[in-house]
Amino acid sequence: MPDRHRETKSKYTLDRGIPGAFEGETVTRRRLMVLGANGVGAVAAAAFTLPALGFAIAPIFKREAWTWQAIGTPADFTQAIYQTKVITITPGIGEAGNTIAYVRQRNPAIDTEPEDQYNHWVALSDRCMHLGCPVRYVQAAERFICPCHGGVYDFRGMVAGGPPVRPLDRFYTRLNPNTNLVEIGPRYSVNSELQRFNPRFPGEPLDGIGQFLYPSTFDTSKRP
């Protein structure tokens, strides 16, 4: 029930007796000016804020290209001993862009994951899957050991102890038929069954619900 005591104002400025009102005008000139000035200001602010924001967050969406680096001839690698190879993952910044890959030949007796063209050589990343410190391979123990918080991985890079949440990341490897050299490609992550996933950050589990809690980011190379 409408309030009978309340004076209802007409929506037309002419009826409200506003000086200089036009026939059929509902928005006063003062109101139009306020809205217009604020709107123009908002557009002007957005004109420099939005491009700057896009500029700042663009790297989230940039997709890295596949690159391959030669690391040696097939004869350099054996099944029992890891070779330490320094590879460049970020060119142009010197040593800060380098990382280490531990490479050996695939051994069908212990490497149970299905073989394809990208894993004739097993190349493990030295990045600990707890928080990203560099692990060191100890030949006598056949273990990868992290100096920061005591993460331990076995010969295949599976978690053997400590806080890491998944096995060591791996790199794609291939034999370049033209040069007959072993080449190392982008990094990928694995779960405890050694299924391949797009690269994740350390500390992000990939078993069970983990792969949904920590989605693949946009900037990673598409895996084959």
Add this chain to the structure above:
Amino acid sequence: MPRIPAPPLPKALRPTPKRPGESNGEVTQYPAPLDAGVTVVDWLDERTQLSGGLRWLLFRKVPRGINWAYTLGSATLFAFLNQAVTGVFLAMYYRPDASGGAYESIRHINDDVFLGQLVHAMHKWGASVMIILIFLHMGRVFFYGAYKYPRELTWVIGVVLLILTLAMGFTGYLLPFDQRAYWASVVGININAGGPFIGPFLSNFLLGGADFGATTLSRFYSIHMLLIPGLMAALIGLHLYLVTKLGISAPPWLKPDRAHDGHHDLEEAEV
């Protein structure tokens, strides 16, 4: 409406009272050196009208029973100012170059520049001092119950300032670009990535890509010296405005004085 009595002027600025025997009609002449200073201040104040605001900010009534713990906020402010000043001058020599230039420029500051080691150390140790002071200040406010009505917003802004201070510590840690700086930042960025759903994207934003790259260092540098300090300066201004507007809370052990209508006795003091 009750008015705050005007705070006492410093003795040097007070007009001297008439002595017996002086004629009543003459205007008292200030001594010449004081005259010049007063004239400049008056000229500025007539145009800016700032003196009222300054009195409002600096000559406040504070409750009886306040103690040294009430100075922790000012101490934190001065630690921030120390960081700002030394940081601005460190930026004159620092180069955010990930291919070795950053480390080299820090080495240059420490080894070659006059007083460089001192200014660098003031910034480095001042960072720790500021973190310690801000936590002590927070503890004081918490244990004295000073966050309660009507000062909740002051507390909330203070918590944002605490988080921004920690972010300053995190982003500044990478800048010397030695082994410790690099690996501590790698670990810190990976801890960021541990947040579900948003974590990996946040880490990508911090890294400026999928891996530690050329832009990571300049990104941290820009966040450290432009983005967060600007935010902090604005929020500190708001924080101080609220502190002044709402006044300082009395210590919790001070009971209301029934003899004075239930109001705390206010003392005049300079804070």
